[in-house]
Amino acid sequence: MGRPDRTRRSLLDAAVVVLSKDSSASLSEVATTAGVGRTTLHRYFPTRELLIRALVEDALDRVADAIASAHPEDGPVVDALQRVTDTVVPLGPSLSFLHAEPEVYSARDLIRRWYEALEPVAQAIERGQADGSLRSDLPVKWVVDAYAGAILTAWDTADEGRIWLQDAPRLVMTTIVQGIATPPTDAP
Amino acid sequence: MGRPDRTRRSLLDAAVVVLSKDSSASLSEVATTAGVGRTTLHRYFPTRELLIRALVEDALDRVADAIASAHPEDGPVVDALQRVTDTVVPLGPSLSFLHAEPEVYSARDLIRRWYEALEPVAQAIERGQADGSLRSDLPVKWVVDAYAGAILTAWDTADEGRIWLQDAPRLVMTTIVQGIATPPTDAP
DNA sequence: TCCAAACGGAACATGTGTGGTCCACTATAC
DNA sequence: GTATAGTGGACCACACATGTTCCGTTTGGA
Numbered sequence: 001m002g003r004p005d006r007t008r009r010s011l012l013d014a015a016v017v018v019l020s021k022d023s024s025a026s027l028s029e030v031a032t033t034a035g036v037g038r039t040t041l042h043r044y045f046p047t048r049e050l051l052i053r054a055l056v057e058d059a060l061d062r063v064a065d066a067i068a069s070a071h072p073e074d075g076p077v078v079d080a081l082q083r084v085t086d087t088v089v090p091l092g093p094s095l096s097f098l099h100a101e102p103e104v105y106s107a108r109d110l111i112r113r114w115y116e117a118l119e120p121v122a123q124a125i126e127r128g129q130a131d132g133s134l135r136s137d138l139p140v141k142w143v144v145d146a147y148a149g150a151i152l153t154a155w156d157t158a159d160e161g162r163i164w165l166q167d168a169p170r171l172v173m174t175t176i177v178q179g180i181a182t183p184p185t186d187a188p
Numbered sequence: 189m190g191r192p193d194r195t196r197r198s199l200l201d202a203a204v205v206v207l208s209k210d211s212s213a214s215l216s217e218v219a220t221t222a223g224v225g226r227t228t229l230h231r232y233f234p235t236r237e238l239l240i241r242a243l244v245e246d247a248l249d250r251v252a253d254a255i256a257s258a259h260p261e262d263g264p265v266v267d268a269l270q271r272v273t274d275t276v277v278p279l280g281p282s283l284s285f286l287h288a289e290p291e292v293y294s295a296r297d298l299i300r301r302w303y304e305a306l307e308p309v310a311q312a313i314e315r316g317q318a319d320g321s322l323r324s325d326l327p328v329k330w331v332v333d334a335y336a337g338a339i340l341t342a343w344d345t346a347d348e349g350r351i352w353l354q355d356a357p358r359l360v361m362t363t364i365v366q367g368i369a370t371p372p373t374d375a376p
Numbered sequence: 377t378c379c380a381a382a383c384g385g386a387a388c389a390t391g392t393g394t395g396g397t398c399c400a401c402t403a404t405a406c
Numbered sequence: 407g408t409a410t411a412g413t414g415g416a417c418c419a420c421a422c423a424t425g426t427t428c429c430g431t432t433t434g435g436a
Contacts, residue, residue, distance in 0.1 A: 004382075023290045026423055037384035042425065078369065100290045102211050111348070125368075135370050138359060141350045145341055146363050153337030160299070162329040171326060175334045179367030180313075181266065182323050195412085214393060225414035230395070 008044055010034045015055050016097055023100035027051070052103050056110055059095050064117040066091055072120045077128030078177055084121060085151065085169045092155040092165060099156075118144055150176050196232055198222045203243050204285055211288035215239070240291050244298055247283050252305040254279060260308045265316030266365055272309060273339065273357045280343040280353060287344075306332055338364050 014034035018025045027048060031041040045051035070083040098104050105111070122144045128134035134143070154168040163171060202222035206213045215236060219229040233239035258271040286292050293299070310332045316322035322331070342356035351359065 007382085022294070027425095028423085038424095039385075039426090040383055043383085046425080048424075099287075100293060102288045105288060106210075132370060134368050135362075135366075138362060138368060139351060142345060142359050143363070143368050145345045145350065146338060146359075146368070149337055149341030149344075150334060153333050153340075156337075157330060157333045162333065163327060171330050171334075174326060175331070175367070176363070177367050177369045178323075179363070179365050180322050180326060180331050180334070181365045182320055183372065215395095216393085219414095227396095227414055228412080231413085234395080236394075 007034075007036060007040065011036060011041055011044055011051075012055060012058055015051060016094055019052075019055070019101070020097040023097070049103065052101055053107075053110070056098065056101070056104055057113075059098060060110075060113055060117055062091060063088060063095070067117065067120050072124040073127075077124055077131070077133050080124050081121075081147070081177070082169070082173055084124075085172055088151060089154060089165070089168045089172065092158065092168075096155055096159060118148060121147065147176055195222075195224060195228065199224060199229055199232055199239075200243060200246055203239060204282055207240075207243070207289070208285040211285070237291065240289055241295075241298070244286065244289070244292055245301075247286060248298075248301055248305055250279060251276060251283070255305065255308050260312040261315075265312055265319070265321050268312050269309075269335070269365070270357070270361055272312075273360055276339060277342060277353070277356045277360065280346065280356075284343055284347060303332075306336060309335065335364055 011030070011034045014036075015030045018030050018033050027041055028038045030051070031038040034041070041051075045054060066087040067084055070080070070087045072080045072084050074080060103110070122140055125134060125140050125143050125147075129136040129140065150172045151168075154163070154165075154172050157163050158165040158168055199218070199222045202224075203218050206218050206221050215229055216226045218239070219226040222229070229239075233242060254275040255272055258268070258275045260268045260272050262268060291298070310328055313322060313328050313331050313335075317324040317328065338360045339356075342351070342353075342360050345351050346353040346356055
C-alpha cells in the first residue's frame with residue numbers, strides 16, 4: 001500500500017470523525033484532522049460532494065462485507081439474522097455520520113445501493129417466510145426496513161448513552177424477532 | 189388570529205415544505221414560498237437557527253398533542269400503543285424534514301424535549317411491564333426508542349414508496365408488539 | 377544517490393448566504 | 407379618514423467555504 005492509498009485512507013477516516021461531529025464542518029478541518037494540506041485533499045477529492053460520496057461508498061462496502069461474512073444464507077434464518085446483527089452492530093460508530101448527511105437521503109443511486117447491500121438480508125427473510133420460521137403476513141420490504149431501522153435505532157440510542165452498544169445485538173434481535181409483548185405461554 | 193399570527197404560520201408551513209425538499213435551501217426561498225418578503229421573515233425569525241428551532245418546537249408540540257389525545261394512560265397497554273400509533277403515524281409527511289436538519293441531532297435541549305414528548309409512552313410501557321402484558325427483560329428506554337424508531341422507519345419506508353402510509357400503523361404494531369417470527373402455537 | 381511523484385503553503389477569485397438598515401407602501405383598527 | 411402596525415423592496419457589508427493555480431519542498435523507489 002503506497003503513500004497515495006494511505007493518504008486517501010487518512011482523509012476518509014478523518015472525514016468520518018469530523019463530519020460525525022459536525023456535518024457542516026469545512027474541508028480545511030477535515031484536511032487538518034487528516035494531517036494533510038487542504039490542497040492534497042482537493043487532489044484526492046476535487047469537490048466536497050465527491051468526498052461525501054466516497055465516504056458513503058466506503059461505508060456501504062464495509063456493511064456489505066460484514067453482511068456477507070455473516071453468511072445469512074446458511075442455517076436457520078433466526079440464527080442467520082443473529083449473526084448478521086452481531087457483525088453489523090459493531091460498525092455503528094464509523095457509520096453514524098450517515099444520519100446527518102443530506103446527500104445520503106437525496107441521492108437516489110446511493111439509496112438504491114443501500115438496498116442492494118441489504119439484499120442478502122432480504123433473501124434470508126424471504127427464506128424464513130417460506131420455511132415458516134418468520135410470519136408471512138408482513139411484506140418482506142417492510143421487514144427488511146424494520147430490521148435495518150432497529151439497528152440504526154440501536155446505534156443512535158447507544159450514542160445517546162441510553163443503552164450500551166454491547167447489549168445492542170441482543171436487544172435488537174429480541175425486539176425484532178419476538179416483539180415487546182409477553183410471549184403467550186405454550187401450555188398452562 | 190391576527191395578521192402576525194397568520195404570517196408566522198405561513199412562514200413555518202413554507203419552511204417545512206421547502207426544507208423537506210432541500211435542507212440547505214436559502215431563506216429567500218422560504219420567504220418566497222410563504223408569499224412574504226425576506227425582510228418579514230427576518231422580523232419573525234432573526235436568524236436561520238431560530239427559524240429551525242421554531243420549526244422543531246412546532247413539530248414537537250404536534251407530536252406531544254397527538255400522543256396526549258390518544259390517552260396512552262388508559263386501558264390495556266397494547267391498545268393504548270395502538271391508539272398512539274394511529275394518531276402519530278399520520279403526522280409523518282409534516283415531520284419528515286426533521287431527518288435532514290443537523291440541528292435536531294446536535295442541540296442537546298431539543299433531544300431532551302423529544303424524549304420529554306415521549307414520556308407518556310414511556311410510562312405506558314412501564315405500566316405494561318408492571319402488569320405483565322409487556323416483557324420485562326428489555327430496558328424501558330430501549331423499548332421506547334425501538335417503538336419510536338419503528339414509526340420513523342415507517343415514515344421513511346412509506347416515503348420511499350415501499351409501503352403505503354395507511355398500512356404503516358398495522359405494520360408497526362405487529363412488528364413491535366409480536367415480532368417478525370412465527371408465534372409459537374399455544375397448544376398442539 | 378538521484379529523480380519523479382507526492383505534498384503543503386500561500387494567494388487568489390468567486391459565489392453565496394446571511395443579517396441589517398432605510399424608506400415607501402398598504403391594510404387594519406379606531 | 408387618519409393613525410399605526412405590518413410589510414416588502416433595494417441596498418449594503420460581512421463572513422466564509424470552495425475550488426484553483428503556482429511553486430518550492432519532501433519523500434520514497436529505482
